[in-house]
Amino acid sequence: MTLAARNLDFGFPGRRVGSGIDLAFPAGEVVCLLGPNGSGKTTLMRTLLGLVPALAGDVTLDGRPLADWPARLRAARLAYVPQAAESHFDFSVLEMVEMGRTAHRGVFGVPDAADRAMAAACLERLHIAPLAERPIHRVSGGERQLALIARAMATQAAHVLMDEPTANLDFGNQALILDEAARLRESGKAILFSTHHPDHALRIADRVVMLRGGRILAAGPAGEVLNSENLSALYGRPVEVAEVVLAGGSRRRTCVAREAPDRLT
Amino acid sequence: MMLPRSRFPLALAGVVAALAILVAWSFTVGRFAVAPSDVVRALWASLFGGESGLARNVEAVVLQVRAPRVAAALAVGAALAAAGAAYQNLFRNPLVSPDILGVAAGCALGAGIAVLASLPIAAIQAFAFVGGLIAVGLVVAIGTWIGGRDPILTLVLTGVVVGSAFGAGIALVKYVADPYNQLPAITFWLLGSFTGALPRDLPATLIPIALSVAVLWLLRWRIDVLALSEDEARSLGVDVRRLRLVVIVAATLATASAVSLAGTIGWVGLLVPHAARLVTGAAFARVLPLSLAIGAAFMLAVDTACRTLFATELPPGVVTAFIGTPAFVVLLAAAFRRSA
Numbered sequence: 001m002t003l004a005a006r007n008l009d010f011g012f013p014g015r016r017v018g019s020g021i022d023l024a025f026p027a028g029e030v031v032c033l034l035g036p037n038g039s040g041k042t043t044l045m046r047t048l049l050g051l052v053p054a055l056a057g058d059v060t061l062d063g064r065p066l067a068d069w070p071a072r073l074r075a076a077r078l079a080y081v082p083q084a085a086e087s088h089f090d091f092s093v094l095e096m097v098e099m100g101r102t103a104h105r106g107v108f109g110v111p112d113a114a115d116r117a118m119a120a121a122c123l124e125r126l127h128i129a130p131l132a133e134r135p136i137h138r139v140s141g142g143e144r145q146l147a148l149i150a151r152a153m154a155t156q157a158a159h160v161l162m163d164e165p166t167a168n169l170d171f172g173n174q175a176l177i178l179d180e181a182a183r184l185r186e187s188g189k190a191i192l193f194s195t196h197h198p199d200h201a202l203r204i205a206d207r208v209v210m211l212r213g214g215r216i217l218a219a220g221p222a223g224e225v226l227n228s229e230n231l232s233a234l235y236g237r238p239v240e241v242a243e244v245v246l247a248g249g250s251r252r253r254t255c256v257a258r259e260a261p262d263r264l265t
Numbered sequence: 266m267m268l269p270r271s272r273f274p275l276a277l278a279g280v281v282a283a284l285a286i287l288v289a290w291s292f293t294v295g296r297f298a299v300a301p302s303d304v305v306r307a308l309w310a311s312l313f314g315g316e317s318g319l320a321r322n323v324e325a326v327v328l329q330v331r332a333p334r335v336a337a338a339l340a341v342g343a344a345l346a347a348a349g350a351a352y353q354n355l356f357r358n359p360l361v362s363p364d365i366l367g368v369a370a371g372c373a374l375g376a377g378i379a380v381l382a383s384l385p386i387a388a389i390q391a392f393a394f395v396g397g398l399i400a401v402g403l404v405v406a407i408g409t410w411i412g413g414r415d416p417i418l419t420l421v422l423t424g425v426v427v428g429s430a431f432g433a434g435i436a437l438v439k440y441v442a443d444p445y446n447q448l449p450a451i452t453f454w455l456l457g458s459f460t461g462a463l464p465r466d467l468p469a470t471l472i473p474i475a476l477s478v479a480v481l482w483l484l485r486w487r488i489d490v491l492a493l494s495e496d497e498a499r500s501l502g503v504d505v506r507r508l509r510l511v512v513i514v515a516a517t518l519a520t521a522s523a524v525s526l527a528g529t530i531g532w533v534g535l536l537v538p539h540a541a542r543l544v545t546g547a548a549f550a551r552v553l554p555l556s557l558a559i560g561a562a563f564m565l566a567v568d569t570a571c572r573t574l575f576a577t578e579l580p581p582g583v584v585t586a587f588i589g590t591p592a593f594v595v596l597l598a599a600a601f602r603r604s605a
Contacts, residue, residue, distance in 0.1 A: 051496050075502025082497055088359040088417075088600065089492040089547035092270065099490055103502030110486045110550065133268045135546065155501070 007057035010047040018214025025190040032201035033194035035211035075103035079152035081162040084144040094132040100154030122150040142173030198255040269546030337462035342564025346556040349534025351516040362534035367428030371400025372524035377438040393521035457530035457582020477519040532589025
């Protein structure tokens with residue numbers, strides 16, 4: 001049973017951002033959402049999270065319209081990993097992760113020993129347990145992003161929706177986040193991962209959805225959809241997917257932006 | 266270095282000990298010095314019955330003059346600090362407080378109108394509460410309408426604007442007030458003062474303050490989640506709208522009670538939660554108790570100093586402003602350097 005969108009129109013009252021979206025997020029797969037700036041990736045993700053109501057069509061969770069789900073039950077099924085932002089509030093890393101347990105506790109609830117243990121275990125899994133008591137703004141951007149992933153794990157939600165989790169991170173931290181997203185898939189989660197880097201999709205995606213101008217340009221298994229033609233159409237620039245041979249002989253596909261024709265001499 | 270989490274019990278114990286010393290000091294000093302043992306005997310007799318064996322006037326000073334004043338200072342300091350801590354999480358903004366948001370001015374206008382109409386204390390409270398709710402509602406509405414890229418600055422400026430509009434209303438109230446009876450009372454009270462704390466008025470203010478603090482305490486973990494972005498809070502399963510409304514009502518009720526008791530005393534609500542967070546991190550379950558204790562201690566220290574340092578009493582609101590304004594500049598600079 002999964003999260004799915006059928007013939008979905010999304011946006012805000014009076015401003016339609018996208019339309020005609022059909023999507024499904026099967027367990028144990030990473031779906032990468034690619035699209036240029038302003039293509040509607042974030043609004044689509046917020047709609048799939050139930051933060052913005054669908055304009056038409058529907059989003060269903062376990063076959064039931066998302067809008068009919070009580071907020072807490074929905075939160076226990078769908079986890080959100082936002083881009084790590086600066087905050088003026090110095091929660092410790094552990095306290096930040098404990099907040100993932102909110103949906104499992106009542107309005108007057110506070111985290112108990114079990115919640116604390118689960119949060120600590122999530123930190124352990126992401127190898128950031130030593131940071132538990134550090135203030136969240138005194139860890140690196142990559143570590144903060146890992147803490148938010150740990151929080152999503154602490155919700156125990158079957159679906160994890162990540163909004164450009166690699167943005168604003170250095171090269172090494174981007175690779176780290178990609179590895180952890182791939183590991184999360186192995187635990188059976190359904191993952192939606194939006195990114196500006198086709199290479200990230202080439203690296204971890206099982207399926208790819210290309211969004212342009214609020215419509216699906218192409219969608220399908222990563223191996224089929226991630227090709228030079230589709231990527232060039234998606235970004236409006238010549239893009240080539242090339243194969244590189246790594247040390248040891250393994251082959252990997254990577255994406256290169258080519259010079260636009262009018263710039264060629 | 267000690268962890269913020271483990272610093273909390275020590276810090277709370279330290280502040281509570283300081284608070285106890287301050288209370289003892291405040292009872293004994295003043296125009297009429299009372300020996301500490303006499304204070305204990307008077308309080309003991311009044312709480313548990315029996316004869317204190319003290320002179321009438323000594324007993325009167327302790328029970329009728331000092332006790333209500335000490336209680337009022339403690340309650341007002343605690344209430345303003347708790348309200349400030351709640352507003353700061355609520356607006357995800359470390360630079361707001363009852364006075365900066367214009368809530369205190371709204372409460373003061375409401376209370377001023379009630380004073381003008383010679384209404385009883387309960388009505389003054391109710392008017393203050395409604396005035397405060399209108400002010401915070403306006404700040405939220407205008408802030409949302411303006412939007413903008415820097416929500417912290419937008420909210421602070423909106424609070425200034427709303428506060429000055431209500432300030433004009435207060436000026437109007439003073440203008441039409443009876444210059445012999447009402448005007449001095451209103452002016453005095455607006456400066457912030459505990460001289461008017463009467464024993465019979467105390468329950469009417471202490472009960473709403475206790476009630477709001479209890480609500481904030483029960484919601485302490487949810488209030489942490491409010492400090493995250495709205496999308497995050499909602500995706501974690503929090504009904505952000507309803508929770509905000511409850512927290513606004515509780516914080517505004519505490520502010521209104523404090524204002525109707527002691528006028529507008531600024532800066533406590535801004536600075537005290539900052540001090541608490543600095544010591545113990547952002548978790549509201551630690552910030553709230555520590556803010557209550559620091560707020561109460563700070564307010565009592567200021568008020569006691571105000572009535573004993575010079576021959577004439579200083580208004581405590583003036584003293585907190587002298588301390589608060591430079592501290593605000595420092596916090597403002599820190600906040601902007603951090604978001605830059």
